[in-house]
Amino acid sequence: MKIAPSPAxxxxxxxxxxxxxxxxxxxxxxCCLCLHVQRAARSLARRFDEALRPxxxxxxxxxxxxxLNRPEPPSMAPVASLLAMDRTTLTAALKPLERRxxxxxxxDLNDRRSRILILTIKGKKALAAAMPTWQSTHEEIExxxxxxxxxxxxxxxxxxx
Numbered sequence: 001m002k003i004a005p006s007p008a009x010x011x012x013x014x015x016x017x018x019x020x021x022x023x024x025x026x027x028x029x030x031c032c033l034c035l036h037v038q039r040a041a042r043s044l045a046r047r048f049d050e051a052l053r054p055x056x057x058x059x060x061x062x063x064x065x066x067x068l069n070r071p072e073p074p075s076m077a078p079v080a081s082l083l084a085m086d087r088t089t090l091t092a093a094l095k096p097l098e099r100r101x102x103x104x105x106x107x108d109l110n111d112r113r114s115r116i117l118i119l120t121i122k123g124k125k126a127l128a129a130a131m132p133t134w135q136s137t138h139e140e141i142e143x144x145x146x147x148x149x150x151x152x153x154x155x156x157x158x159x160x161x
Contacts, residue, residue: 037160044141051137055130056100062134064093065102065127068119073106075114084161102126 028035048059057065067079080090094117097103102123108114119127142150 033160037157047141048134048137051133052130055126055133057126057130060093061097062127062130064090064097065119065123068103068117069124069127073116073118075108075116079117097123 045059048062052059052062063083064079067082068074076087076090080087083090085093094103094105098105100122101120104118104120105115106118108116145153
């Protein structure tokens with residue numbers, strides 16, 4: 001008894017399987033801004049994660065802690081907006097930092113329904129310790145870009161955000 005090959009193993013798939021030509025795939029691969037930004041973001045995130053690992057921080061945690069380094073502790077809304085996160089994601093990201101004593105979440109005295117995010121002394125020390133490594137890693141990355149292009153890149157990314 002002969003068994004028919006599965007559809008995935010056919011030598012010549014049905015014509016309707018090739019609705020989009022391969023050239024379209026190549027076009028998206030070469031031109032898609034979203035794909036290129038995602039690839040670059042993942043690469044940058046891995047690089048900063050590796051650099052910040054000795055401090056027990058990820059790049060996301062570093063950014064979150066840095067967003068709390070203000071003269072007055074912020075509420076959740078401006079931090080979520082700055083980091084382009086929804087409040088649920090921000091709450092989840094804060095929990096491990098709070099457990100480590102880097103952040104304190106307290107009721108806002110002006111609005112008991114709201115919470116303020118306090119960067120603790122321990123959190124400030126962690127940021128201060130990691131900052132030189134962040135700065136040197138950042139400088140290394142900027143050197144990979146053409147002269148003047150880091151600022152252009154930031155301006156363009158801000159326009160998209």
